[in-house]
Amino acid sequence: MSVPDFSTITKKRPEKSLTRGKRRSGGRNNTGRTTARFRGGGHRRLLREVEFGQRKLGVPGVVEAIEYDPNRTAFLALIRYRDGDRRYILATEDLSVGDPVLVDEKTPLQSGNRLMLKHIPVGIEIHNIELFPGKGGKTVRSAGSSARILTHEGGYAHIRLPSSEVRRIPEDAFASIGLVSNAEWSSVTIGKAGRARWMGRRPHVRGSAMNPVDHPHGGGEGRAGIGLKYPKTPWGKHALGVKTRHKKKSSNRLIIQRRKKKRR
Numbered sequence: 654m655s656v657p658d659f660s661t662i663t664k665k666r667p668e669k670s671l672t673r674g675k676r677r678s679g680g681r682n683n684t685g686r687t688t689a690r691f692r693g694g695g696h697r698r699l700l701r702e703v704e705f706g707q708r709k710l711g712v713p714g715v716v717e718a719i720e721y722d723p724n725r726t727a728f729l730a731l732i733r734y735r736d737g738d739r740r741y742i743l744a745t746e747d748l749s750v751g752d753p754v755l756v757d758e759k760t761p762l763q764s765g766n767r768l769m770l771k772h773i774p775v776g777i778e779i780h781n782i783e784l785f786p787g788k789g790g791k792t793v794r795s796a797g798s799s800a801r802i803l804t805h806e807g808g809y810a811h812i813r814l815p816s817s818e819v820r821r822i823p824e825d826a827f828a829s830i831g832l833v834s835n836a837e838w839s840s841v842t843i844g845k846a847g848r849a850r851w852m853g854r855r856p857h858v859r860g861s862a863m864n865p866v867d868h869p870h871g872g873g874e875g876r877a878g879i880g881l882k883y884p885k886t887p888w889g890k891h892a893l894g895v896k897t898r899h900k901k902k903s904s905n906r907l908i909i910q911r912r913k914k915k916r917r
Contacts, residue, residue, distance in 0.1 A: 654844020657837050661728065663750055664718035668731055671741055672699040675724070677853065690887075695853025698723050704732075704740040705781060706789035707756045707767060707827050712736055714754045716765070719744050719834075726796035728834040730754075730765065743781055743794060745831030756827075764831035770810040771824035775802050780833045782812065783826035784904060790829070797836030800828075811909060819910035860887065 680692035701722050714732040717739070722729045730744035732754050742754070745764045756767040762777060773779060778799040781790030793800045793815060803811040809821035843849055846856065860870030861879060869885040879885075884892040898905075 654848065655840070655842045657835050657841055659721065661719050661744075661749070661834070662721050664720050664731065667699055667701055667720060668739055668741070671702045671731075671739065673702070675700045691855045691857045692853060693855050694850055696723070696851050700724060701729060701741050703729065704742050705791075705794070706783075706787075709734055709738070709740060709756050711755075711757050712738075714740075716748055716750050716752045716754060718750060719748070725794075726835060726838045727794065728796075743829070744834040745780070745829070746797075746834050746836060747831065748834070762830055765829065767827055767829045769824065770802065770812075770822060770826055770828055771805065773802055773810075773828065773830070775804060777802065777830065778832050779812075779828040779830060782822065782828040784822060784907075786823055786825040786827075790827070794833065796833055796838035799832045809907075816912040817910075818908060818912040820904075821907045821909060860885075 675698045677695065678689075678692075679694075680687050680689035682688045701720075701724065703722075703725075709732075712734045714734040716730050717733045718731040720729045720731060720741075722741075728744040729741045730748055732740050732742055734740070742765070748754075748765045752765060753763075754765045755761070758769050759772045760766040760768045762773070767781070770779075770782075778801060780793040780799050782793050782800060783789060784791050798815045800812050800814050803813055803819065805811075805824065808824055810824050810826075811819060812822055813819050843852075860868035861873075861877070863871035865872035868887050869881065869889055870879040873880070886892045
């Protein structure tokens with residue numbers, strides 16, 4: 654078992670004014686039926702209200718603390734602004750207590766600051782990127798992730814995302830400078846089933862270990878193969894190699910290079 658490096662954490666209890674209770678669904682929908690398998694239980698959590706947008710435009714702030722958030726992989730930075738307000742933002746890898754933070758149309762290119770894409774030069778690491786101006790950061794928000802601007806062209810910034818996808822994003826959209834904190838998250842080993850249960854994950858049962866009535870892979874004597882041409886979901890559909898992205902998504906036209914290249 655391994656855990657992230659918590660040496661940068663400076664505050665254990667969350668800011669009370671920025672938290673609220675979190676209700677869990679246990680994988681059930683509004684009628685009580687299971688719609689997401691193998692979920693349930695887990696430790697109680699508080700939701701931290703994180704500022705992904707730019708509601709504090711032009712108000713200087715200072716990092717007051719670096720905190721852990723059980724609801725996401727990245728750490729949070731508690732910012733105290735000049736007007737006395739406090740907000741959580743995603744902490745960057747080299748952000749520490751006392752560092753200045755500013756959100757504006759154009760700011761110094763230092764870690765934690767947030768500004769418009771048109772003022773960010775090519776090659777700078779960015780995160781928490783808006784896909785459409787004014788909608789708040791929607792992508793590149795997980796631990797250790799960052800994107801880079803490849804070029805500026807025709808009112809759009811061409812950005813290479815962590816998945817290697819290249820897409821156009823309007824230059825008036827905002828993004829934050831720096832690499833998201835807790836980069837070691839990808840190498841963490843949960844180590845035991847009990848720790849997964851704390852996180853709300855129940856045991857994932859293989860289809861081949863079930864009965865035929867429960868799964869298309871089920872049944873047979875001993876450790877039998879699935880006996881099918883291709884692996885199936887519990888509902889009989891293709892389980893592997895199926896595209897899940899909606900064809901009519903309005904942002905499809907902004908993708909320049911797909912994450913997966915077509916095989917010849």
